[in-house]
Amino acid sequence: MLLRAAGNRTPPPLLLDSKVTPLSSERSGAAAMIESDGFFGLRTTDRLDRELLIALATRQIGAVHVKGLVAAQDCDDVVDRLEKDRLNAFDLSRYQVPTFNLGPILNHYLPQRRITQTYWDEARHAEDFWEGCEPDVRAQCFRLLAEAWGATARQLHHDGRPLFRGIVRDNSNGAPPHWDDLAIEFPPGFVVPVPIVQLSFVLYLRMPASGGETDIWPRRWVPGDDRFRVGSCWPDLPLGAAPLSVRATAGDAVIFDPRHYHQVRPGLDGRRLTLASYLGITADGALVAWS
Numbered sequence: 001m002l003l004r005a006a007g008n009r010t011p012p013p014l015l016l017d018s019k020v021t022p023l024s025s026e027r028s029g030a031a032a033m034i035e036s037d038g039f040f041g042l043r044t045t046d047r048l049d050r051e052l053l054i055a056l057a058t059r060q061i062g063a064v065h066v067k068g069l070v071a072a073q074d075c076d077d078v079v080d081r082l083e084k085d086r087l088n089a090f091d092l093s094r095y096q097v098p099t100f101n102l103g104p105i106l107n108h109y110l111p112q113r114r115i116t117q118t119y120w121d122e123a124r125h126a127e128d129f130w131e132g133c134e135p136d137v138r139a140q141c142f143r144l145l146a147e148a149w150g151a152t153a154r155q156l157h158h159d160g161r162p163l164f165r166g167i168v169r170d171n172s173n174g175a176p177p178h179w180d181d182l183a184i185e186f187p188p189g190f191v192v193p194v195p196i197v198q199l200s201f202v203l204y205l206r207m208p209a210s211g212g213e214t215d216i217w218p219r220r221w222v223p224g225d226d227r228f229r230v231g232s233c234w235p236d237l238p239l240g241a242a243p244l245s246v247r248a249t250a251g252d253a254v255i256f257d258p259r260h261y262h263q264v265r266p267g268l269d270g271r272r273l274t275l276a277s278y279l280g281i282t283a284d285g286a287l288v289a290w291s
C-alpha cells in the first residue's frame, strides 16, 4: 500500500444553525400529524452534540445529517488509498446487490452464529490500513463522537475480545430495505454489553454524481414482515409512508437508528464509499461502538 502525506487541512466551513425537516406531506401517508409535530424529522446541522444523539435515541428525530463533519479532501485521500487496497465482497445471496467492504462486520457471521478467524484477520488488515492513513479519518470521527457525547466510545466484546469498529463499505449499487438489531439478531451473550439504544453512524467518503441517498422509514420489523424476506433484505415489503431521504456529500455524516428499515439508493455515475460504525448507549450511559 502506498502512503500519502495529507498535511494540515483547513477545517470545513461552519453552518450557522441546525434545522428540522419533517417528512413531507407528499411523501407521507399520515401527513397532517407528521407535518404538525415533526415526527421522524431530519435534523441538518454543522455540529454534532449530545442533545442530538439523545434526540435520536428517544425518537424525537429520525436522522441527523452533519454537514462537513470531515474535510472532503481528507475523504479523498482515504479513497485514493482504498483504490490501492483489496475490498472483500458481501454474500450476494444475503445482500442481493454486489457490495464490498474493508474491515469486518458482525452481520456476516449471523448464519454461522459465531465469529470465525476471518473476522479477526479482516480486522487486523483494516487496522493496518487506518494506521497508514494520514489523516486518520476513522480516528477523527471517533474523536468527534467522543467530544459530542462527553466520553470516548467503548468497544463491545465477544468472548472477551474487543470488536472492530469502522467498516468501509462500497454501496455503489445501493442496498435494499433492511434493518439491523444486535439485541434480536444475535444469541444472548454473543456480544457484551448489549446497548439499550442502537444507532448507525455513516461518514460519506465519496458520493456518486446522483443517487446514493440513504432512506430511513419510521417503521421497525415485526415477525409478519418475514413473508417478504429475501436473504438479509426485505426488497418488496410495503413500508407505508415514504422514507426520510438524505442526500449527503463527501465529508458529511448521517446518524440514524438502524432498527428502522433503511435502504441505500443505487448511485448513478461514480462510486459510493462510506465509513460506518454502529453506535450504542448502554444501560449505564456509556457510548459504545462496533462493526
Ligand SMILES: O=C(O)CCC(=O)C(=O)O
Pocket (backbone or CB within 6 Å): 171, 175, 180, 200, 202, 213, 214, 258, 262, 263, 264, 274, 276
Ligand atoms: O450507507 C448508508 O447510507 C446506510 C448503510 C446501511 O445500510 C447501514 O448502516 O446498515
